[in-house]
Amino acid sequence: MASAVWITDTNTVTALGQNLEDLWQGLLSGHSAIVPVDRFSVAGYKSAYAATIKDLSCEGALSSFHSLLPRLFRGMETVPADARLYTATAKAGIDNLERLRRSTSANVSDVLISAVADRVTRQLGLRDTGTNISAACASSAIAIAKGAALIAAGRAECVLVCSIDLVTEFVFSGFSALGALSATPCMPFDRDRSGLTLGEGAVALLLMKAERAKKEGRPHLGTVLGWGVASDGFHVTAPDPNARGLLIAVKEAMTRANLTPENISAVCAHGTGTIYNDHMELTAFDQLFNDRKVPIYSIKGAIGHTVGAAGGIEVAVGLKSLSEGIVPPTVGFGKGDARAAGRVSFKPALLPGNHILSTNSGFGGINAALVLTKGQGA
Amino acid sequence: MPSITGIGWIYAGNSGEGRKNTLFKEGSGKLPAISRKTFFRAPYPRFNRMDEFSRLGVSAIGLALRDAGMDDRTAKRAVGVVVATVYGCLHTDLDYFETVIPEQGAFASPALFSYTLPNCFLGEAAARFGLTGPGYVVSRSDDTGLSSVKAVLEDMDCMGLKTALAGTCDLGRPPGFPVGPDITPGALFMVLESQPRTEFDCYGTIQLNRAQEILFNGSNVSDLRSLMEACLKRMRNSGK
Numbered sequence: 301m302a303s304a305v306w307i308t309d310t311n312t313v314t315a316l317g318q319n320l321e322d323l324w325q326g327l328l329s330g331h332s333a334i335v336p337v338d339r340f341s342v343a344g345y346k347s348a349y350a351a352t353i354k355d356l357s358c359e360g361a362l363s364s365f366h367s368l369l370p371r372l373f374r375g376m377e378t379v380p381a382d383a384r385l386y387t388a389t390a391k392a393g394i395d396n397l398e399r400l401r402r403s404t405s406a407n408v409s410d411v412l413i414s415a416v417a418d419r420v421t422r423q424l425g426l427r428d429t430g431t432n433i434s435a436a437c438a439s440s441a442i443a444i445a446k447g448a449a450l451i452a453a454g455r456a457e458c459v460l461v462c463s464i465d466l467v468t469e470f471v472f473s474g475f476s477a478l479g480a481l482s483a484t485p486c487m488p489f490d491r492d493r494s495g496l497t498l499g500e501g502a503v504a505l506l507l508m509k510a511e512r513a514k515k516e517g518r519p520h521l522g523t524v525l526g527w528g529v530a531s532d533g534f535h536v537t538a539p540d541p542n543a544r545g546l547l548i549a550v551k552e553a554m555t556r557a558n559l560t561p562e563n564i565s566a567v568c569a570h571g572t573g574t575i576y577n578d579h580m581e582l583t584a585f586d587q588l589f590n591d592r593k594v595p596i597y598s599i600k601g602a603i604g605h606t607v608g609a610a611g612g613i614e615v616a617v618g619l620k621s622l623s624e625g626i627v628p629p630t631v632g633f634g635k636g637d638a639r640a641a642g643r644v645s646f647k648p649a650l651l652p653g654n655h656i657l658s659t660n661s662g663f664g665g666i667n668a669a670l671v672l673t674k675g676q677g678a
Numbered sequence: 679m680p681s682i683t684g685i686g687w688i689y690a691g692n693s694g695e696g697r698k699n700t701l702f703k704e705g706s707g708k709l710p711a712i713s714r715k716t717f718f719r720a721p722y723p724r725f726n727r728m729d730e731f732s733r734l735g736v737s738a739i740g741l742a743l744r745d746a747g748m749d750d751r752t753a754k755r756a757v758g759v760v761v762a763t764v765y766g767c768l769h770t771d772l773d774y775f776e777t778v779i780p781e782q783g784a785f786a787s788p789a790l791f792s793y794t795l796p797n798c799f800l801g802e803a804a805a806r807f808g809l810t811g812p813g814y815v816v817s818r819s820d821d822t823g824l825s826s827v828k829a830v831l832e833d834m835d836c837m838g839l840k841t842a843l844a845g846t847c848d849l850g851r852p853p854g855f856p857v858g859p860d861i862t863p864g865a866l867f868m869v870l871e872s873q874p875r876t877e878f879d880c881y882g883t884i885q886l887n888r889a890q891e892i893l894f895n896g897s898n899v900s901d902l903r904s905l906m907e908a909c910l911k912r913m914r915n916s917g918k
Contacts (some may be wrong), residue, residue, distance in 0.1 A: 433816060
């Protein structure tokens with residue numbers, strides 16, 4: 301029989317604050333951390349906005365991710381040394397490639413994909429040297445899925461998932477060149493949405509076999525009940541308009557969770573604010589829930605699109621949502637897409653149950669879905 | 679038990695499919711030109727839009743699928759791809775940022791940016807070959823090349839994955855890039871099936887034990903190259 305997978309600890313650092321509580325309170329208040337970018341010149345780009353962490357800077361020649369990780373772990377209990385480590389990032393150390401090309405002092409090894417895993421292993425003294433998962437905006441959701449699957453199958457007792465991505469000119473310029481940035485702060489699921497706004501952040505989640513967590517007296521923040529990962533097989537940058545990959549991932553997650561769509565209380569959508577992503581997601585949710593008006597929310601209007609870290613941060617927010625019994629508002633949502641009507645709201649609402657579906661999709665046509673259920677608390 | 683049913687590779691020494699060419703030569707120096715006509719029989723309009731990393735990876739995946747008798751793309755199928763890489767798309771990252779520096783990003787290349795994630799070529803392969811399983815990149819600083827094989831075997835054991843490609847793809851350390859290990863440029867993919875087709879002659883069985891060791895036909899293998907050689911030796915000895 302599969303072991304239950306508890307999440308026993310988590311923290312976030314985002315543009316809405318130094319920890320998960322700050323993020324949650326900011327979301328409930330309808331605050332947006334999206335501001336004009338002052339980290340680099342945006343004169344040549346289609347947007348001037350991003351959700352940046354105010355006092356984030358690089359220490360000497362190190363990438364900024366080095367200064368973010370200690371803040372992240374400051375808010376957490378000790379991670380067991382035997383924890384398997386999955387890091388997840390799309391482009392965490394790319395700020396140092398920029399510095400290298402601009403002939404500024406830079407620790408170039410931070411550019412390598414395994415750099416975040418190396419740093420986390422050293423910082424926490426873990427025995428596992430760590431595996432980085434890179435799957436664009438679904439990176440951290442896949443890392444959580446893999447961690448949960450290992451624990452459920454008895455291949456691991458404890459898995460730390462740590463994810464981070466930064467607002468850099470490299471990524472900002474690219475999304476601008478693709479025409480994917482919104483000229484104004486993003487408006488997920490809004491009728492007038494016109495693109496995404498980038499954000500930055502870090503998240504850590506400690507997943508543990510329930511029996512061990514009970515034995516060690518660890519809190520039960522929530523359970524990862526189901527997971528699914530699937531590709532569209534459609535296009536490298538555009539989502540499948542028929543949402544085939546996302547639907548496969550969601551159905552896999554439901555089956556594993558032994559739930560039906562009727563059991564889902566709310567959906568934490570990827571909700572980037574691009575025309576194509578939000579259309580694709582609404583197509584999937586139409587098929588999944590039919591006429592049932594399941595609450596759907598996106599947190600990207602508040603903290604921007606944190607790329608590889610998005611799924612992990614959204615799981616952390618999902619845990620708060622389950623424990624507080626509240627669906628957070630979708631900041632930036634105003635005039636709804638017809639299909640969003642009655643589902644997406646700019647106001648908080650009561651969560652009508654104990655199960656949240658969290659979904660992410662990314663470049664490469666990759667999709668991930670997670671089903672979370674309410675924990676018993678401390 | 680999971681089995682290896684297809685192998686394809688592209689290196690400077692030679693390129694091939696395991697059943698057609700049982701002598702693998704890694705070689706040194708530059709990779710051969712990765713042209714559409716060399717690796718694909720049918721037209722493939724997107725091929726020349728891709729960056730070199732993606733062309734290499736998609737072509738090697740195509741060889742492995744063909745070797746496994748799975749290149750017939752009539753319908754989408756739940757096949758995953760996991761790839762290990764050290765440098766990923768770093769060459770493309772460097773090329774892309776060269777388009778950003780002048781004119782404060784006004785002429786940043788969207789075509790190059792589309793390939794500045796190491797998993798992008800998995801999306802190309804998924805679209806080309808109709809693959810709808812999980813697709814992601816794994817990177818470990820202590821990798822022996824087997825991390826993708828381990829990831830696929832774990833996904834088979836823990837996530838119900840039935841068929842997937844596992845492999846490695848790297849263009850090596852970019853010229854002028856000052857740090858990182860020396861990696862031989864090239865790509866190698868293997869098709870793994872949790873329940874191989876009965877009519878199909880497999881290279882052998884493969885499993886991941888609880889000590890995280892990979893066993894091929896019951897014997898421990900230490901790295902991806904050794905696994906590849908063991909597969910090809912098995913095929914040579916079978917006389918097929």
